[in-house]
Amino acid sequence: MGLGGTGGTTYYSAYSIVGMLLLLGVAFVTVSFAANSLLAPARPTPEKLLTYECGVDPVGEGWAHTHVRYYVYAFLYVIFAVDAVYLFPWATVFAAPGFGVTTLVEMFVFIGFLAVGILYAYKKGVLTWL
Amino acid sequence: MNVSALLGVQSIDYVALLPVLLTAGGALAVLLADLFLARERRTWLVWGTLAVLVAALIAQIVLWSERSAAVRYTFCVPGVPGAAPPRSLLPCSYAVDDFTLTLQTLALAATVLVVLMAPRRFDVPFGEYHFLLLSSLTGALVLVAARDFVTVTVALETLSLPAFALVGFGRRAGGEAALKFFLMSIASTAVMLFGLSLVYGATGSLYFSQVYGGLLRAATLGGAPAQLAGVGAVLTLVGFGFKISAVPFHFWTPEVYAGAPVPVAAYLSVVSKAAGFAGLILAVALAFQPYAHSLGILLAVLAAATMTVGNVIALRQRYAVRLLAWSTVAQAGYVLVPLAVSKSSQVSASVAYLVLYAVMNLGAFAVVSAASGSGAGHLPSGGELAGYRGMYRRRPRSAVALAFFLLCLAGLPPGVMGLFAKVAVFKAAVTGDLMWLAVVMAVNVVIALYYYLRWAAVLFDVSMFGAAQLTAGAPAVVAAPVRARTALAANLAVGIAFALAVVLSFWPNPALDAVSHWR
Numbered sequence: 001m002g003l004g005g006t007g008g009t010t011y012y013s014a015y016s017i018v019g020m021l022l023l024l025g026v027a028f029v030t031v032s033f034a035a036n037s038l039l040a041p042a043r044p045t046p047e048k049l050l051t052y053e054c055g056v057d058p059v060g061e062g063w064a065h066t067h068v069r070y071y072v073y074a075f076l077y078v079i080f081a082v083d084a085v086y087l088f089p090w091a092t093v094f095a096a097p098g099f100g101v102t103t104l105v106e107m108f109v110f111i112g113f114l115a116v117g118i119l120y121a122y123k124k125g126v127l128t129w130l
Numbered sequence: 131m132n133v134s135a136l137l138g139v140q141s142i143d144y145v146a147l148l149p150v151l152l153t154a155g156g157a158l159a160v161l162l163a164d165l166f167l168a169r170e171r172r173t174w175l176v177w178g179t180l181a182v183l184v185a186a187l188i189a190q191i192v193l194w195s196e197r198s199a200a201v202r203y204t205f206c207v208p209g210v211p212g213a214a215p216p217r218s219l220l221p222c223s224y225a226v227d228d229f230t231l232t233l234q235t236l237a238l239a240a241t242v243l244v245v246l247m248a249p250r251r252f253d254v255p256f257g258e259y260h261f262l263l264l265s266s267l268t269g270a271l272v273l274v275a276a277r278d279f280v281t282v283t284v285a286l287e288t289l290s291l292p293a294f295a296l297v298g299f300g301r302r303a304g305g306e307a308a309l310k311f312f313l314m315s316i317a318s319t320a321v322m323l324f325g326l327s328l329v330y331g332a333t334g335s336l337y338f339s340q341v342y343g344g345l346l347r348a349a350t351l352g353g354a355p356a357q358l359a360g361v362g363a364v365l366t367l368v369g370f371g372f373k374i375s376a377v378p379f380h381f382w383t384p385e386v387y388a389g390a391p392v393p394v395a396a397y398l399s400v401v402s403k404a405a406g407f408a409g410l411i412l413a414v415a416l417a418f419q420p421y422a423h424s425l426g427i428l429l430a431v432l433a434a435a436t437m438t439v440g441n442v443i444a445l446r447q448r449y450a451v452r453l454l455a456w457s458t459v460a461q462a463g464y465v466l467v468p469l470a471v472s473k474s475s476q477v478s479a480s481v482a483y484l485v486l487y488a489v490m491n492l493g494a495f496a497v498v499s500a501a502s503g504s505g506a507g508h509l510p511s512g513g514e515l516a517g518y519r520g521m522y523r524r525r526p527r528s529a530v531a532l533a534f535f536l537l538c539l540a541g542l543p544p545g546v547m548g549l550f551a552k553v554a555v556f557k558a559a560v561t562g563d564l565m566w567l568a569v570v571m572a573v574n575v576v577i578a579l580y581y582y583l584r585w586a587a588v589l590f591d592v593s594m595f596g597a598a599q600l601t602a603g604a605p606a607v608v609a610a611p612v613r614a615r616t617a618l619a620a621n622l623a624v625g626i627a628f629a630l631a632v633v634l635s636f637w638p639n640p641a642l643d644a645v646s647h648w649r
Contacts, residue, residue, distance in 0.1 A: 011354040116158055123165040 143204035156182030157264035164257020221337035246623035262292035307389025322369025328362030373406025396495035430470035437463025451512035471562025490538035493627030500620035540582035
């Protein structure tokens with residue numbers, strides 16, 4: 001770890017690389033954008049100012065509506081996403097020595113809790129298509 | 131040490147966890163019962179919730195009865211096979227000792243009163259309300275038993291997340307209050323997590339016992355790790371400072387209490403606050419003990435600021451719930467005083483104050499909640515203090531009980547319970563050579579007398595009705611004392627709190643000696 005014995009100066013100086021990288025990054029973006037706007041010729045026409053959509057002429061507005069009732073599907077998706085986040089690391093270790101049946105059961109307890117969430121949504125009529 | 135020894139299956143003592151498991155399982159059961167229950171039978175959910183809480187309290191009694199044998203530790207990291215050290219030296223995540231039992235019993239009993247004190251025609255979705263209440267309580271129960279910072283953080287979030295939704299049930303400004311509460315809470319949690327990451331970086335562990343050892347090493351070596359750990363410890367305390375609404379982090383308190391339903395405000399002011407104090411006490415007394423001296427100065431300043439600001443602003447409050455909110459801020463300042471003394475033996479004074487404060491504060495909230503509601507003779511959302519004028523005429527028993535609780539909070543006879551609590555805190559400050567803090571506290575107790583006594587006096591002010599009766603024959607429709615009906619359960623809550631307050635006034639030893647033998 002190197003935390004215990006080393007003095008304060010070397011500990012903090014390790015972070016100076018991070019700071020230098022940060023400065024370098026900011027400088028790179030600033031210089032390249034400034035150079036671009038100074039060097040590039042600018043002769044706009046209406047066609048050139050159109051939004052670029054893979055070469056096809058853009059259709060409609062940039063502002064698209066999504067019905068607010070879909071937020072519940074977003075919530076349900078999050079339930080499954082959280083599920084997966086825990087399932088993948090678990091799947092890599094549950095068969096390893098030292099884990100065994102307890103680990104297997106624990107995950108099913110967790111999935112059981114999530115199932116209650118789905119049941120709640122179902123009973124509240126969230127899953128019926130509007 | 132191989133990986134499975136570190137990360138593998140830890141032995142679990144299910145008896146030690148019984149109160150937590152019952153509460154968590156009960157929360158799910160209440161939610162499911164609500165889904166399959168007819169609407170007109172939803173009052174059953176209240177009794178179901180109470181049954182869960184009573185079952186958890188019985189489990190507590192079992193744990194109390196055998197606590198003298200040995201402290202139960204569970205979720206311990208198994209050591210190297212062959213050289214098994216005693217349990218108490220292993221890093222464990224969950225411990226059932228005097229401290230845990232006292233505060234778990236406090237949280238469970240307080241929640242019983244919170245469930246009971248719901249006003250008549252309580253306009254919340256019952257299933258979700260009781261589910262969230264029990265979920266939040268689960269977090270509180272785990273927090274007081276936690277002995278590592280990961281468990282503390284998870285428990286703190288389990289405690290807080292349902293509380294945001296509970297606040298949102300308030301009818302007038304619930305949504306706004308919930309949003310404020312949520313934003314303030316996540317900001318403070320972020321600061322706390324940053325602090326914990328610094329502590330982890332400096333000590334290499336998150337178990338209290340190992341953080342203690344790591345800080346001791348860092349403090350003797352000095353240099354960057356010691357500075358880092360100090361900054362980390364201070365930032366960690368910020369998270370708890372928010373939960374207990376200590377003064378620079380108190381701004382959410384009056385808004386949220388006023389916006390939330392009155393029982394939820396009572397829950398926040400007692401259970402959530404007690405759990406926050408438990409986390410603070412555990413962190414200061416167990417993990418950050420090597421830094422106790424410098425943290426003590428910080429906590430002393432925090433205590434002085436908290437009680438002074440709380441009391442001075444409470445002087446000008448016109449609404450009952452807002453007054454109680456500022457009063458809880460001030461009371462939190464008193465609880466902080468023994469923690470500022472850099473000897474862990476003073477912790478018992480803080481816990482004693484918390485227990486006694488819980489009874490009297492819940493009592494006052496219960497009366498306000500019973501009086502709130504809609505309809506004749508009711509005060510919406512707790513109402514203005516003026517609405518309590520002459521309450522003795524309309525509800526003599528409630529008025530006497532409220533006056534008693536207010537006197538307890540002020541620390542005046544016959545509410546001797548509050549006096550015992552304040553004396554315990556004074557003693558801690560004086561023995562810890564914090565004379566200036568004791569003086570600040572004495573001045574504050576005097577300031578607080580004004581607003582508690584003013585409210586208590588208003589209850590018995592019958593001048594308005596007296597004048598109406600003198601003009602005999604005149605139809606005194608408006609001024610006629612309406613005997614308002616209150617829910618049976620709310621009256622039961624007031625009665626239980628009153629009985630507890632009277633018992634503790636005569637015999638405060640269970641509260642005062644609860645954790646006197648704790649490290």
